[in-house]
Amino acid sequence: MAxxxxxxxxxxxxxxxxxxxxxxxxxxxPNLSGTLLTSASDSSDFPSAILTSTSDITPSASPVFDMRGxxxxxxxxxxxxxxxxxxxxxxxxxxxxxxxxNRVTPTVAGYYxxxxxxxxxxxxxxxxxxxGIRKNGSEVAAVQYQxxxxxxxxxxxxxxxxxxxxNGTTDYIELYGYVGDAATFSDIxxxxxxxxxxxxxxxxx
Amino acid sequence: MTLSExxxxxxxxxxxxxxxxxxxxxxxxxxxxxxxxxxxxxxxxRPTQEQLDAVEE
Numbered sequence: 001m002a003x004x005x006x007x008x009x010x011x012x013x014x015x016x017x018x019x020x021x022x023x024x025x026x027x028x029x030p031n032l033s034g035t036l037l038t039s040a041s042d043s044s045d046f047p048s049a050i051l052t053s054t055s056d057i058t059p060s061a062s063p064v065f066d067m068r069g070x071x072x073x074x075x076x077x078x079x080x081x082x083x084x085x086x087x088x089x090x091x092x093x094x095x096x097x098x099x100x101x102n103r104v105t106p107t108v109a110g111y112y113x114x115x116x117x118x119x120x121x122x123x124x125x126x127x128x129x130x131x132g133i134r135k136n137g138s139e140v141a142a143v144q145y146q147x148x149x150x151x152x153x154x155x156x157x158x159x160x161x162x163x164x165x166x167n168g169t170t171d172y173i174e175l176y177g178y179v180g181d182a183a184t185f186s187d188i189x190x191x192x193x194x195x196x197x198x199x200x201x202x203x204x205x
Numbered sequence: 206m207t208l209s210e211x212x213x214x215x216x217x218x219x220x221x222x223x224x225x226x227x228x229x230x231x232x233x234x235x236x237x238x239x240x241x242x243x244x245x246x247x248x249x250x251r252p253t254q255e256q257l258d259a260v261e262e
Contacts (some may be wrong), residue, residue, distance in 0.1 A: 063233060068229055074234070075240055076232065077207040077208065077209055077230075077232065078207065078210075079209035079221060079224035079225075079230060080207070080208070080209055080224070080230040080231065080232055080239050081229060081230065081231045081232070081242070082231075082232045082233075082234065083231075083232065083233050083234040084234070085234045101235070102234055128225075129219075130225060137233075176231075181219055182207075187241065199236075
């Protein structure tokens with residue numbers, strides 16, 4: 001087996017050895033100074049531009065938003081789709097949240113994972129609640145809570161995560177709720193239990 | 206009286222499910238209040254503003 005042995009100046013050596021298989025290969029050494037790395041090299045030997053951990057893979061620049069309606073006491077009519085008013089921006093990495101219009105307008109084009117929850121207090125027990133995520137006013141996804149009689153009580157009503165594609169300029173996302181009987185949205189002071197619309201960029205386009 | 210109550214007063218046979226299928230009353234929290242965003246009922250005509258105002262009176 002042919003190999004070339006290069007000895008160190010004072011001790012040790014490195015063998016360059018071709019694999020014992022048919023075919024031809026080549027190694028081109030660039031006209032640069034540096035250290036050759038192998039599959040056994042420690043990650044600390046890699047240049048900083050090389051991905052060496054999961055934190056390098058998760059893009060720190062990925063937009064994230066989270067806005068809430070905390071103690072807004074929003075009175076709503078029965079049998080009506082009501083946009084949930086928000087008054088607090090919890091996370092807004094890319095200036096997406098518009099509390100004046102209660103919406104999120106992503107500033108980076110792509111697919112966003114969006115979820116929400118509405119805190120609802122009912123004037124009387126009701127039979128049906130719907131929670132919907134809308135893009136540009138049109139329903140993208142909705143979840144329906146319905147019982148056989150008027151037994152739905154005060155509480156938090158979430159909607160599953162859904163994917164919304166936004167163009168990064170004009171498309172906007174909103175949270176709506178529908179109830180069978182008159183109610184109040186976000187009648188609670190606890191931030192963690194308040195109405196929420198949150199999301200993050202899954203894939204840029 | 207809310208808009209849905211006025212609509213129900215005009216058409217007493219409407220069911221709750223009609224308001225999440227063929228009829229949509231919406232409030233965009235922009236100060237304009239409730240409005241009819243969609244009316245696709247197969248037999249009942251969309252109420253006019255005059256009809257709605259008459260209910261209020």
